[in-house]
Amino acid sequence: MIQLLHVSKRYPPNLQALTDICLKIHQGEFVFITGPSGAGKTTLLKLLFRGEEPSEGEILLNGQNVNRLNSRGVARLRRGIGLVFQEFKLLPRLTALENVALAAEVVGTSKRESCIRAYHLLRELGLKEKCDAKPLMLSGGEQQRVAIARALVNNPLLVLADEPTGNLDAQVSDETMRLFLRIREHGTTIMIASHDGSLIQRYGTRVVSLQAGCLAADLHRVKKQEGAR
Amino acid sequence: MWSRIAFVARRAWNNLRELFWTHFLTAVAMTMTLFVFGAFMLLQENLQNLLKGWGDQIQINAYLEKNLDTAEVQNLWQRIRSLAEVQEVRYISSAQAWKDFQGALGAQSGVLEGLPKDVLPASFEITIKPAFRDSPLVAGLAARLKKEKGITVVEYPQEWVQRLSLVVLAVRWAKWILGGALFMVTFFIVGSAVKLALLARKDEIEMMQLFGASKQLIQAPFVVEGMTQGIVGGLLSILCLWLLFQSLREVIPSGVGLVGPLAQFEFLDLRSAGVILAIGLFLGGAGSLFSLQRFIKTWRS
Numbered sequence: 001m002i003q004l005l006h007v008s009k010r011y012p013p014n015l016q017a018l019t020d021i022c023l024k025i026h027q028g029e030f031v032f033i034t035g036p037s038g039a040g041k042t043t044l045l046k047l048l049f050r051g052e053e054p055s056e057g058e059i060l061l062n063g064q065n066v067n068r069l070n071s072r073g074v075a076r077l078r079r080g081i082g083l084v085f086q087e088f089k090l091l092p093r094l095t096a097l098e099n100v101a102l103a104a105e106v107v108g109t110s111k112r113e114s115c116i117r118a119y120h121l122l123r124e125l126g127l128k129e130k131c132d133a134k135p136l137m138l139s140g141g142e143q144q145r146v147a148i149a150r151a152l153v154n155n156p157l158l159v160l161a162d163e164p165t166g167n168l169d170a171q172v173s174d175e176t177m178r179l180f181l182r183i184r185e186h187g188t189t190i191m192i193a194s195h196d197g198s199l200i201q202r203y204g205t206r207v208v209s210l211q212a213g214c215l216a217a218d219l220h221r222v223k224k225q226e227g228a229r
Numbered sequence: 230m231w232s233r234i235a236f237v238a239r240r241a242w243n244n245l246r247e248l249f250w251t252h253f254l255t256a257v258a259m260t261m262t263l264f265v266f267g268a269f270m271l272l273q274e275n276l277q278n279l280l281k282g283w284g285d286q287i288q289i290n291a292y293l294e295k296n297l298d299t300a301e302v303q304n305l306w307q308r309i310r311s312l313a314e315v316q317e318v319r320y321i322s323s324a325q326a327w328k329d330f331q332g333a334l335g336a337q338s339g340v341l342e343g344l345p346k347d348v349l350p351a352s353f354e355i356t357i358k359p360a361f362r363d364s365p366l367v368a369g370l371a372a373r374l375k376k377e378k379g380i381t382v383v384e385y386p387q388e389w390v391q392r393l394s395l396v397v398l399a400v401r402w403a404k405w406i407l408g409g410a411l412f413m414v415t416f417f418i419v420g421s422a423v424k425l426a427l428l429a430r431k432d433e434i435e436m437m438q439l440f441g442a443s444k445q446l447i448q449a450p451f452v453v454e455g456m457t458q459g460i461v462g463g464l465l466s467i468l469c470l471w472l473l474f475q476s477l478r479e480v481i482p483s484g485v486g487l488v489g490p491l492a493q494f495e496f497l498d499l500r501s502a503g504v505i506l507a508i509g510l511f512l513g514g515a516g517s518l519f520s521l522q523r524f525i526k527t528w529r530s
Contacts, residue, residue: 049439071444079441091433102433106442110232111239154440 001026002048002158002189007057009043009213017043018213021057025191025206027157030184032200033193035210041193044210045160048191049081050074061158079107082151082188086163088143090135090150096122096142097131100150107154114153121149125179141172148179152188159183161192165199177203233446240450244426245457252458255422259462259509260469262411267470267497267505269404274501275494276397287362289355291374292382295323295347302351305379309353314361314370319354323347350381364391412512419458419516420523423451427524452517459513463506471496 002025009018018040025031033041046052047059050066059066061077069077090099100118105111122131125145135143144164151159161180165173177199184190194200200207209217245252291309293302302320310318321329326349331338355374357367371383427434437447474496497505 051439075438075441075443077441078439081441083439089432089436091436102436103440105232105236106437106440106446108233111235 001060001062003058003060004044004047005058005060007047007054007059009040009047009052010055016213018047018054018210021215023208023215023218025189027189028184028187029189029206030181030203031189031191031206031208032204033191033208033210034195034197034200034204035216036195038212039210040213041195041210042162043213045162045191045193048158048160049078049083079154080157082148082154082156082159084144084147084151084159084161084164086166088135088147088167090143090146092135095132095134096127096138096146096149099135099146100153103150104153109154117153118149121152122146125149139172140168141175144168144172144176145179148176148183152183156188158189158191161190163194164192165194165196173199237446237449237453241453241457244430244450244454248422248426248429251422251425252454255418256458256461256465258418259415259458259512260465262408262415262512263463263466263505263509264469265411266404266408266508267466267501268473269400269408270501270505271470271474271497273397273400273404274497276393276400278495280393280397287357287367287385289357289367289371289374289383289385291353291355291377291380292350292384293352294379294381295350297351297379301379305377306353308377309355309374312370312373314357314366315355316358317356319356321352321354323349323351326350326352364394412508415512416516416519419455419513420520422458423455423517423520424524426451426454427521448518448521451521452514455513455515455517456510457513459509459511460506461509462513463509466509467497467502467505 002023004021004023007018007021008016010016021044033044035041043052047054048061048066050069053067064077066077090096091102094102097115097118100121101111101114104114104117109117119128119131122128122145125148127142127145127149130138130142130146135146138146144167148164151161159180164180165176168176173196180190180192181203204219205221207217207219207221208215209219293305297305306318306320309315324346327341327346330349331341334341357370361367361370367385371385374380375383434447474494478494
């Protein structure tokens, strides 16, 4: 479970990115963080994996206070979190398989085991034939799937995705969303920062809306995702 | 554990291969620094050997008054023999001195004809214990001997010993001063090479941090790279020194002046070679770590 208790974030000299955010997110939830540019969506995600530290308030991840972690603790925390970025952030020198396997290797998995896991994931995401391709040889959708495979390779309990469909066309965006839903079925919490209204409309079961760094709305929707079927 | 070691080794190897020329040039800089340091070390060790060789031969000649009788000579011998610094005292009679002198002149000994055979004074050849062969101690002993009744003149090769001691001291200081300055330069060269490697790998490191890689795992390959450069630089410098040493040995014949008979030139022993390698290893590792800490700090801020 994720808890944000009166969390604020200020950037020097005087930029208030988040103000007094209180949120509770349960394991296995599928949450959209939405709001206009500059509303604080990315900052909120960064706080969760300690990419940033809050100026005030506390963030608890499964009861663990994220702010109080030392560098070793931060590394351990991140091993349980899968990150997906709008610009994919794949390493151009490495193949798709190597990109995914690297994430497993750096947490101590052997090269062989990492490659096996990476291969299975890429196969599951329909990229079996692209394992040896370098990122530049892949389409945007394929790159994003590789990035998602990389985020999942360490079996995270939480996936944080920052505008994961920002660079993708509508069809690929839909595919990506369906993929996130499938991942969620395994009990993984998914938090997606997005300002794509139509996607949120179709897939969002919980929508946290930010306005100028403040929590504007927190909507729990009963409606299931037809778009996923 | 093993998978992490393998990961670090693989990354270090890839980095070394991909930035080969940067690493090669750094290793060359390291070689030059360690070569200069090693050359001073070699010089110092051989001068010390030379000094030791001379030291082994340090003896004080105390010339005696002509009219001493046997009992007085015996007494004097015993007094000198009982001094803490003295290892051995050999009495050279006037006749023996004459004979030795004749022998030293060889074919020219005819020039001595007509001279009285007791023209040369009797003397004591005093050998000093190794622990007392330092210049000030030898000078002190000579001064004390001069005050002994029955001794007229005291001679010893003080000037040469003092000069050579000064040279050894100067070489030792030069080794550390020049070596230290070069170490600093090399330290920053290694740091710059690591900085280049870091810049080339910035995205990868960023991603590794986000995946949860530990600080040690991220830094270790760069430290291994630095240490590899240090070892390579150290080995190359020892090889260059050995080649220089061999060529100088051929140029300088073994019996030149005072040097040849007194000291056999020797190459660095294993301990000294180990010191050079250890300095290379330290320079490489510490230079990398220093750069890593600074760079990652700037990067975060």
